[in-house]
Amino acid sequence: MAPSICGPKLMLALGVVAGAVGCERSAPTPDVAVRDAWARAVAVPDTASGPGWNSAVYLELLNEGRADDRLVGASTRVARSTEIHESRVEDGVMRMRPVGGVAVPAGGHVALEPGGLHIMLIGVTRSLAAGDTIDVTLTFATSPPLRIPVPVQQR
Amino acid sequence: MRRIFLIAVALAVALVAVSVVFLATRRSARTFSPETTALAPPMRAADFVLESASGSVSLQDLRGKVLVLFFGYTFCPDICPTTMQRLDRTTELLGSDADAVQVVMITVDPERDTPERMRQYVSQFNASFVGLSGQEEAVLAVATDYGIFHARVEREDGGPYTVDHTASVLVLNADGELVLLWPHGMAAEAMAVDLRTLMGG
Amino acid sequence: MKRPLLLAAGTVLGIVIALPAGFALLRPVTVLPRIELAPGYDLIDQTGARFTSEDVRGTITLYSFTYTQCRESCYGVLELMRDVQAALDTVDTRGLPVRLVTVSFDHRRDGPDALTTTAAGAGADPEIWTFVTGDSVRLQRAVRDGFGVFYEPRPDSVFRFSPAYVLVDGAGIKRADYRIGTPRPEDLVDGIARIAREARAQGVLHVAYEAAHFFACYSE
Numbered sequence: 001m002a003p004s005i006c007g008p009k010l011m012l013a014l015g016v017v018a019g020a021v022g023c024e025r026s027a028p029t030p031d032v033a034v035r036d037a038w039a040r041a042v043a044v045p046d047t048a049s050g051p052g053w054n055s056a057v058y059l060e061l062l063n064e065g066r067a068d069d070r071l072v073g074a075s076t077r078v079a080r081s082t083e084i085h086e087s088r089v090e091d092g093v094m095r096m097r098p099v100g101g102v103a104v105p106a107g108g109h110v111a112l113e114p115g116g117l118h119i120m121l122i123g124v125t126r127s128l129a130a131g132d133t134i135d136v137t138l139t140f141a142t143s144p145p146l147r148i149p150v151p152v153q154q155r
Numbered sequence: 156m157r158r159i160f161l162i163a164v165a166l167a168v169a170l171v172a173v174s175v176v177f178l179a180t181r182r183s184a185r186t187f188s189p190e191t192t193a194l195a196p197p198m199r200a201a202d203f204v205l206e207s208a209s210g211s212v213s214l215q216d217l218r219g220k221v222l223v224l225f226f227g228y229t230f231c232p233d234i235c236p237t238t239m240q241r242l243d244r245t246t247e248l249l250g251s252d253a254d255a256v257q258v259v260m261i262t263v264d265p266e267r268d269t270p271e272r273m274r275q276y277v278s279q280f281n282a283s284f285v286g287l288s289g290q291e292e293a294v295l296a297v298a299t300d301y302g303i304f305h306a307r308v309e310r311e312d313g314g315p316y317t318v319d320h321t322a323s324v325l326v327l328n329a330d331g332e333l334v335l336l337w338p339h340g341m342a343a344e345a346m347a348v349d350l351r352t353l354m355g356g
Numbered sequence: 357m358k359r360p361l362l363l364a365a366g367t368v369l370g371i372v373i374a375l376p377a378g379f380a381l382l383r384p385v386t387v388l389p390r391i392e393l394a395p396g397y398d399l400i401d402q403t404g405a406r407f408t409s410e411d412v413r414g415t416i417t418l419y420s421f422t423y424t425q426c427r428e429s430c431y432g433v434l435e436l437m438r439d440v441q442a443a444l445d446t447v448d449t450r451g452l453p454v455r456l457v458t459v460s461f462d463h464r465r466d467g468p469d470a471l472t473t474t475a476a477g478a479g480a481d482p483e484i485w486t487f488v489t490g491d492s493v494r495l496q497r498a499v500r501d502g503f504g505v506f507y508e509p510r511p512d513s514v515f516r517f518s519p520a521y522v523l524v525d526g527a528g529i530k531r532a533d534y535r536i537g538t539p540r541p542e543d544l545v546d547g548i549a550r551i552a553r554e555a556r557a558q559g560v561l562h563v564a565y566e567a568a569h570f571f572a573c574y575s576e
Binding site: 017039040042043050051053054055056083085088089092093094095096097098114115118120121122152155 | 235
């Protein structure tokens with residue numbers, strides 16, 4: 001109808017196309033970093049038998065990217081298996097449950113710390129003494145796996 | 156007139172004395188940490204017979220020291236070690252007074268926690284700590300008597316079970332009577348202060 | 357010169373000695389005794405959900421014990437509990453929640469359905485009054501050993517039991533145990549009110565309650 005509105009419409013259309021092209025070139029991705037990781041010291045007796053000894057890894061995850069991500073698992077050679085758990089003291093009762101994963105929102109951070117979320121090391125294969133460092137590989141829903149050194153601490 | 160004045164003074168002194176006497180001689184909850192439940196007179200506690208790595212242990216055997224009783228299980232890698240670390244720190248803060256205190260951890264998971272395993276577990280935190288287990292029936296009895304709810308929670312995926320349980324800590328005097336109830340999460344400093352107060356320090 | 361000082365010291369000393377004695381004799385404040393810890397338990401309620409001693413921590417809880425098939429020698433347990441429930445409206449519990457728990461020791465027959473039916477029949481407000489049972493080992497531990505309530509099944513599925521009502525405070529401590537004769541609902545409600553008053557007492561009043569415990573100034 002009125003040619004005067006053609007201008008803005010064209011601008012808008014161009015903008016959308018430009019945006020779409022931009023998106024295709026670099027889709028927003030998560031960018032996860034780890035801070036303050038530590039593992040709980042545990043002494044595994046030589047005569048150990050039965051259910052094995054467990055420990056926990058704590059850390060803080062930061063996502064400086066523009067998309068959400070999710071910690072979905074972890075692995076380490078010093079434990080038979082590894083699971084993400086959450087401990088809670090609720091109405092005076094201590095509970096611990098496995099959780100499917102830990103959301104790390106874009107631009108956000110999440111702490112795995114004592115009394116809450118932690119990576120449980122089930123069946124630790126050797127004693128972890130303060131001063132040791134263990135390798136832990138974190139797996140995410142989107143980001144590539146992250147291999148990190150984790151110092152062992154007694155605290 | 157003079158007489159009335161004297162009586163008034165005496166009454167005022169009496170009022171002050173009341174407060175002083177009660178605050179100074181009564182171990183009222185006031186002198187303990189605010190989250191602590193203090194029991195004066197001490198409350199009777201049920202006897203128990205459990206197993207340590209070096210044989211049977213009853214409440215009678217443990218008398219003579221202030222007992223700090225904590226219920227947990229060795230499979231738990233997070234909260235239980237945190238509590239044990241805190242109790243170790245508490246004994247450290249007590250210095251030489253710690254000799255009059257015995258920390259005892261009783262398992263709520265007798266199936267996995269043998270007496271030997273309990274010994275290995277508690278000695279990681281402090282060589283003086285005692286770890287107790289026993290037959291399922293004996294553990295159920297002591298937990299029930301000490302107001303400790305515990306329930307095994309199976310996992311749908313067949314993974315290792317966990318045990319939900321009451322997280323509070325109980326303190327018994329040297330005569331084996333209950334004197335303090337601590338909720339979960341007490342700081343080591345607060346526990347040390349409470350124990351000193353209890354021991355008349 | 358020295359006489360007034362001596363007199364004053366004597367007065368203070370006299371008061372220091374006389375006051376606790378006076379407190380113990382005159383009993384200006386009385387309390388329900390702290391008897392012992394209430395048992396820790398893990399049972400099942402009428403909805404089939406887990407019901408534990410931790411679910412009632414922080415509340416004043418009145419426990420009673422019976423079974424739903426009880427037809428004679430039932431001691432009016434449910435009627436009494438219903439009366440207490442009705443009377444709770446009239447008592448000031450200082451904002452502290454009150455719970456009523458009826459434990460059935462007939463775990464074979466008292467599943468969730470039977471408990472639900474009986475609860476409804478007794479007019480139980482599900483927010484206040486819960487019916488529970490559990491597996492036989494845990495039930496025995498909690499009821500027989502923990503609450504000290506005798507019960508025994510007879511061959512004809514009738515239970516012999518001795519009725520008991522136990523009041524537990526928010527810290528999980530037994531404060532009253534009624535088992536001789538049948539208590540009146542007002543006695544139980546009075547017990548609940550006493551626990552509430554003490555739990556809410558602060559300052560000097562709190563010290564007075566602690567002193568009442570110390571000097572064993574127990575009500576009734």
